[in-house]
Amino acid sequence: MLTHPQFDPVALALGPLKVHWYGLMYLAAFLQFWWLGR
Numbered sequence: 001m002l003t004h005p006q007f008d009p010v011a012l013a014l015g016p017l018k019v020h021w022y023g024l025m026y027l028a029a030f031l032q033f034w035w036l037g038r
Contacts (some may be wrong), residue, residue: 009021009022011023011024
């Protein structure tokens with residue numbers, strides 16, 4: 001049977017502000033396409 005990694009979906013938590021991994025990936029993709037398109 002395969003084991004699935006258990007990781008925290010929150011990459012960074014500063015008080016009530018939580019940054020999730022998928023938000024960082026959206027930001028990285030946006031910056032990459034912006035840089036490639038200029």
